[in-house]
Amino acid sequence: MAAVSTEQQGTVKTMLLPQSRRWTSPIVVLLSFAALIFVWHIGAAIWPSRSFPAPLLVLQKFVSETANGDLPYHLAITLCRVVASFFLAMVIGSVIGVFLGSHRRADQFFNPWLILFLNVPALVIIVLAYIWFGLNEAAAIGAVALNKIPNVVVTMREGTRALDPRYAEMAHVYRFSALHRLRHVLLPQLQPYIAATARSGISLIWKIVLVVELMGRSNGIGFQINLFFQLFDVAAILAYTLAFVAVMLFIELVVVQPLEHTSTRWRRRPA
């Protein structure tokens, strides 16, 4: 009886697998987006309004903004800020996280600070950074990074607590250099935590960058969206937003996923 049910489960599995694979194929993704655009188009045709432009109008805006060079310029500026803030937050957050994860007393002492920073609203940090350091690039990038650092610290601290001491002992006995310990022992163990915090970080950071640009910069997607908000140009707002989302999606598919695939290839072949 047990054998029959196992076999039945096996059959269900083999039947489900190809279906789930089919759903993740690029054609299905394209079809899904096409359906969304179609629904949007129908909606815009039924309720025509300046505040709800049709997809074609957004596309026209995108083409004209790209042709005059405004969209690529502001997109590039925002991307630079995202990249700078991301690396700053990841490096500083990881160093602090690993330190707190490996020093219990320091963790106990600094934990209240961490809770405090985790709960300070992004807006407050941005406003204070602009007041204290002026409306400049360093304040903008610093404020974004500061918003993300506590999250990185928490994740990396957990990762450090989960490190397997046997690998460190092996590295000690075989006298690995500091660089080898970092590269071959520490970072591979922290890789899932780095990937998790990088994933959540990049999505959080680009949203905060837009707020920073809106409040205190004279360029970037956030600045442009604020400008179009004042002009009530919803088509332009959507064109800029979708362009940026498309770039982030491209980065996810072309950089993040292949990188993750390469770094975890040792997991995929079971003994």
Place this chain on the structure above:
Amino acid sequence: MNTHQRVGVVDRLEVDIQEKSFRSSNGEAIDVLCDLHFDVEQNQFACILGPSGCGKTTTLRILLGLESNYRGTVQLPGSVEPRIGAVFQEPTLLPWRSVEQNVRLALPKHLKNTNLDGLFSILGLARMRAFYPGELSLGLARRVAIARALAIEPDILLLDEPFVSLDEATAQQLRHLLMSVWSEHPTTALMVTHNLQEAIMLSDRIIVFSDRPARVIGTFDIRVPRQSRNAQVKADLLRSFNAKFAGRGI
């Protein structure tokens, strides 16, 4: 006060631990080692034999430099910074590095480009150099751990029950492999084991530990060459061992 003595070139292992204790979670001190003295001659293969939990692994961890809070001195053979080839209870291979990378990462600078073909070949790993540890059975992973320990051309080889959790046939095969590699380049070796038969098969000297707190009850030297230790000789050695340590908790 504890020291790993590093004065000049020494040719044998000398252990003199007066006391080693652990503190339990409720603050109670547990004595693990007490007045533990033994030595292993140069290029001798010695085994530590003793009851479970008596402090054999702790002794090895002290020699590996992984335990520092003890009273006494240990003197490792070799130069000022002796190279230790360690085989832990579990293979402890980096799962994200291939078999060859695991071995090469342990190599000291002057051996970085050394040719490992011979070693891999003897241990039957020649076709598995590019495999990841997750793709190996426990027996194969143990072979890699042995390859790593021997590739560094160690001044001393320390093995902590390297054949535990293996079926007897695989364990026996690994014992023979270890002996064939070790015989090519003999070095001072100390192995922790529960298995008296294994100790009789492999070692030149068996150091017998008492129950916790561990001290040395006695030593059993085997002068018969390994290649002459057939079933009859092993049975005789076993009888002599049992006669010497009868009623002493082994």
